[in-house]
Amino acid sequence: AQSVAQPEDQVNVAEGNPLTVKCTYSVSGNPYLFWYVQYPNRGLQFLLKYITGDNLVKGSYGFEAEFNKSQTSFHLKKPSALVSDSALYFCAVRVQKTSYDKVIFGPGTSLSVIP
Amino acid sequence: DSGVTQTPKHLITATGQRVTLRCSPRSGDLSVYWYQQSLDQGLQFLIQYYNGEERAKGNILERFSAQQFPDLHSELNLSSLELGDSALYFCASSGSTSLSSYNEQFFGPGTRLTVL
Numbered sequence: 001a002q003s004v005a006q007p008e009d010q011v012n013v014a015e016g017n018p019l020t021v022k023c024t025y026s027v028s029g030n031p032y033l034f035w036y037v038q039y040p041n042r043g044l045q046f047l048l049k050y051i052t053g054d055n056l057v058k059g060s061y062g063f064e065a066e067f068n069k070s071q072t073s074f075h076l077k078k079p080s081a082l083v084s085d086s087a088l089y090f091c092a093v094r095v096q097k098t099s100y101d102k103v104i105f106g107p108g109t110s111l112s113v114i115p
Numbered sequence: 116d117s118g119v120t121q122t123p124k125h126l127i128t129a130t131g132q133r134v135t136l137r138c139s140p141r142s143g144d145l146s147v148y149w150y151q152q153s154l155d156q157g158l159q160f161l162i163q164y165y166n167g168e169e170r171a172k173g174n175i176l177e178r179f180s181a182q183q184f185p186d187l188h189s190e191l192n193l194s195s196l197e198l199g200d201s202a203l204y205f206c207a208s209s210g211s212t213s214l215s216s217y218n219e220q221f222f223g224p225g226t227r228l229t230v231l
Contacts, residue, residue, distance in 0.1 A: 034219060043117065043205055043222030044158075090158065102171040103220065105150075105158045 002027045004093040006106040013081045014114050021076040021109045023091030032094035033074040034103065035065055039087045047089075050074060061085070081113045118142065119223035121206050127229045133194040136226045140187055140208030146170070147189040148209070148220060149181055153202040164189055196230045203227050 004025045013019045025031055032051055036044040048059025055067045065076045076089060091106040118141035128134055140147050149161040151174075160173035164183035175181075178196075183189040193200060204227075207220035 036222075043119070043224050044207070044220075045117070046219040046221065049219055102160065102163060102173070104160060107157045 002093070002095045002104070004091050004104060004106040006089075006091055006109045008109050009107075010110045010112070012112045012114060015083055016080050019078050019081040019085070019111065019113070021089045021091075021111060023074045023076065023106060025072050025074060025091075025093045027093055027095060029096060031067075031072075031074075032103075033065075033067065034092040035059065035063070035074075035076050036090045036092060036105075037061075037087050038090065038108075044090060047076070083113045083115050086111055086113045117221040117223065119206060119208050119221050121204075121223035121226050123226060124224065125227050125229075127231065128196060129231055130196055130198060132196050132230075133192065134196065134228065136191040136193070136204055136206075136228075138189045138191070138206030138208075138223060140189070140206075141210070141221050144208035144210050144221070145187065146209045146218075147183055147187070148207040149175075149189070149191050150205040150207065151202045152205060152225070156202075158205075161191070193228070198230050201228055201230045 034049045035047040038044045047063050048057050050057045050067045058064045063078050067074050088108045088110050090108050092103050095104050120139045122137045145166045148163045151159045161175040162181050163171040167183050178194050181191045203225045205225045206223045209218040209220045
């Protein structure tokens with residue numbers, strides 16, 4: 001089955017420390033992967049995507065993600081966390097079948113950056 | 116501001132009623148997606164339209180329906196509402212010029228539906 005998983009419901013990190021939010025996927029064919037962020041009472045905002053090419057993708061607000069084909073992972077990273085990074089983060093993957101072509105979202109990981 | 120607008124922002128109604136949620140995509144975007152977000156179910160994909168035609172269906176109940184109009188705005192109709200339908204409903208749009216979904220989606224601010 002094609003799916004995306006975020007193994008951690010909650011990630012806590014101290015301000016200034018590096019952060020990682022994990023994502024693993026299972027799709028057939030080449031994966032198209034996305035990260036979105038949701039701040040309280042707001043819609044999701046696009047952070048970055050991997051389509052092809054360099055395994056390290058840079059995105060908005062200093063975030064980056066590393067695509068690892070052998071581990072089927074696409075972890076989100078930031079070298080130095082800010083309190084304002086506290087939000088809900090969603091990993092998403094393109095799922096393609098004969099009858100449809102759509103994106104599915106993981107369950108989300110709540111990130112808390114502690115001052 | 117994503118450029119996607121949704122109305123109304125809040126909606127409070129009673130069980131058994133019917134409501135319509137409206138979405139205007141970003142200028143030029145042909146694809147519109149509807150999602151339901153609740154605490155217990157997370158973010159659930161409901162349905163996608165591309166240039167007026169239904170392209171993909173997710174976990175959309177038979178009591179729910181949607182359409183995309185010639186001006187590309189979309190409406191999500193929810194009928195025979197139940198308490199469990201209380202959730203945030205998001206609309207998103209993308210600039211897909213084909214059926215491919217590798218373009219990122221731009222989300223509206225959502226409509227918070229409360230069913231009493």
